[in-house]
Amino acid sequence: MTKKQANAALSVEQVSKSFYVEDEPPILALSETDLVVQKGEFVAVIGPSGCGKSTLFNIIGGLIPSDTGQIVVEGKQTNGPDKQIGMVFQEESTFAWRTVEENIAFPLELAGVPKKERMKQAAHFADLVGLSGFEKRYPAELSGGMRQRVALARTLALEPQILLMDEPFAALDEQTRMLLGEKITDIREALDQTVLLITHNITEAVQLSDRVAIMSFRPGVIKRTIDIDLPRPRGPETISSDKFGHYVGEIWADLREEAARGLRESERALADEH
Amino acid sequence: MSIKPTGSPGTPSRFLKYWHRHNSTLLGLGIFAFLLAIWEASISLGWVSKFVLTPPSGIVKALIKLTQNGELMDALATTLAILGAALCLALVIGISIGFLLYKNELWGKAFEPLLGAIFASPLPLMFPIFLVLFGRTFYAIICLATIYGSIPIIMNTREALLSVRRTLIWVGRSFRLSEAQIFWKIIVPAAAPLMFSGIRMGLIYALLGVVAFEFLTDLGGLGRLLSELNYKFKIPESFALTAATVMLSGFVLFLTGWIERRISNNR
Numbered sequence: 001m002t003k004k005q006a007n008a009a010l011s012v013e014q015v016s017k018s019f020y021v022e023d024e025p026p027i028l029a030l031s032e033t034d035l036v037v038q039k040g041e042f043v044a045v046i047g048p049s050g051c052g053k054s055t056l057f058n059i060i061g062g063l064i065p066s067d068t069g070q071i072v073v074e075g076k077q078t079n080g081p082d083k084q085i086g087m088v089f090q091e092e093s094t095f096a097w098r099t100v101e102e103n104i105a106f107p108l109e110l111a112g113v114p115k116k117e118r119m120k121q122a123a124h125f126a127d128l129v130g131l132s133g134f135e136k137r138y139p140a141e142l143s144g145g146m147r148q149r150v151a152l153a154r155t156l157a158l159e160p161q162i163l164l165m166d167e168p169f170a171a172l173d174e175q176t177r178m179l180l181g182e183k184i185t186d187i188r189e190a191l192d193q194t195v196l197l198i199t200h201n202i203t204e205a206v207q208l209s210d211r212v213a214i215m216s217f218r219p220g221v222i223k224r225t226i227d228i229d230l231p232r233p234r235g236p237e238t239i240s241s242d243k244f245g246h247y248v249g250e251i252w253a254d255l256r257e258e259a260a261r262g263l264r265e266s267e268r269a270l271a272d273e274h
Numbered sequence: 275m276s277i278k279p280t281g282s283p284g285t286p287s288r289f290l291k292y293w294h295r296h297n298s299t300l301l302g303l304g305i306f307a308f309l310l311a312i313w314e315a316s317i318s319l320g321w322v323s324k325f326v327l328t329p330p331s332g333i334v335k336a337l338i339k340l341t342q343n344g345e346l347m348d349a350l351a352t353t354l355a356i357l358g359a360a361l362c363l364a365l366v367i368g369i370s371i372g373f374l375l376y377k378n379e380l381w382g383k384a385f386e387p388l389l390g391a392i393f394a395s396p397l398p399l400m401f402p403i404f405l406v407l408f409g410r411t412f413y414a415i416i417c418l419a420t421i422y423g424s425i426p427i428i429m430n431t432r433e434a435l436l437s438v439r440r441t442l443i444w445v446g447r448s449f450r451l452s453e454a455q456i457f458w459k460i461i462v463p464a465a466a467p468l469m470f471s472g473i474r475m476g477l478i479y480a481l482l483g484v485v486a487f488e489f490l491t492d493l494g495g496l497g498r499l500l501s502e503l504n505y506k507f508k509i510p511e512s513f514a515l516t517a518a519t520v521m522l523s524g525f526v527l528f529l530t531g532w533i534e535r536r537i538s539n540n541r
Contacts, residue, residue, distance in 0.1 A: 097464070
């Protein structure tokens with residue numbers, strides 16, 4: 001174990017994963033992938049569609065097993081979902097039959113926290129994600145961005161040390177996405193959390209991260225990591241700066257080749273189908 | 275040139291507000307009242323013979339008579355008792371089988387077309403089979419209504435459980451919930467509205483089966499009373515009983531619809 005890995009909040013070590021489809025050769029989604037995230041760090045993993053980003057997310061979260069390799073959280077190898085990790089999903093994941101506060105209090109309810117205490121906590125986290133005043137509303141009465149914040153607050157309620165997010169803003173418009181990005185960085189600072197964000201949006205990755213890990217197209221491996229040396233908070237001045245643009249260009253230069261390969265392969269697969 | 279508003283921007287009148295909130299209900303009631311008036315007029319004006327068609331006023335009188343002499347209440351009690359027994363059995367059988375077919379994908383796929391075929395088949399086809407199996411008894415009616423009631427419950431229970439999004443289950447897993455906790459805390463509440471739609475359909479099918487089979491077997495309940503009144507050419511009473519059965523169906527529909535809306539509320 002290297003010194004870097006010893007101080008890490010999260011280590012992905014030599015993780016591989018293949019998927020098997022009947023009558024077809026196995027698809028190698030991840031190949032001996034390594035990634036180390038230090039305590040308090042905000043790392044974005046970016047890659048083209050189909051590169052295995054979500055597979056990596058599911059393996060780190062303990063939702064699916066890897067074929068080889070291991071996930072180490074705070075120095076301990078994980079086996080399934082780890083209590084130090086909180087997951088925020090790309091798809092709509094709020095519970096339609098529960099109000100905002102009941103959604104947020106859900107994990108606390110299962111942890112046996114008394115009702116009065118968990119409602120107090122739910123109000124606190126609703127406030128933290130900017131949903132104060134909406135506690136009694138149902139998800140259907142909220143916008144997509146608000147529902148995603150409910151899911152975030154529900155994950156935060158258990159106060160995980162590591163926040164793992166899979167394209168949480170993918171379904172939102174650009175402006176909402178940027179505002180929510182600012183909210184996430186504020187929360188991360190307030191709670192002193194480590195964040196691993198899976199995304200395909202280069203601007204979002206540069207706006208939010210300390211480091212961006214670029215994944216290759218299938219089989220997915222971390223091709224390169226880029227440190228983002230930009231001051232925080234990253235407001236409009238930072239986003240419009242030359243340095244920000246330089247990072248975006250640098251990532252795109254690396255990503256372009258992979259994205260083009262992904263596009264070619266998906267078009268070839270479509271042609272083979274017909 | 276100044277532009278002035280042409281109408282008052284004030285709040286709409288109470289009548290308009292009420293109309294906008296309940297316009298479909300009010301329109302439905304209006305059409306119903308209009309049809310009743312045409313019906314009444316067609317007989318009082320002599321367009322249709324009163325021996326063929328009883329006017330609404332005559333139906334009300336006959337309904338009061340049937341209620342006062344106790345015949346309607348006795349028949350209603352019998353039908354409701356049979357329906358209650360059939361529904362309880364249909365719920366237990368329907369939800370259990372629906373759950374098993376959800377858990378076992380192969381069996382679920384194998385049974386789906388068979389259930390669909392039974393569900394789509396005409397109800398009277400089953401009558402002779404049940405008469406042979408159980409004889410002319412209330413068990414035959416309960417059994418038939420149970421089967422008819424349980425099929426939509428089985429189909430919707432399976433469909434509802436299968437339709438729960440994988441992400442919701444993964445949320446449960448990410449919180450380290452046990453499979454039982456995921457089932458009861460996430461899958462069941464997420465599936466509840468569609469499951470209840472099946473229960474609602476099952477209740478309506480069971481009611482149809484009970485009344486139709488009562489009519490045929492002449493055993494008891496609303497169906498038997500209707501058969502007897504028809505046989506004796508008591509036309510107003512026959513119309514009154516039909517109206518009472520329609521009202522019962524309407525009440526069942528309203529009640530189950532209300533519960534369904536409560537379950538699906540705010541989704």
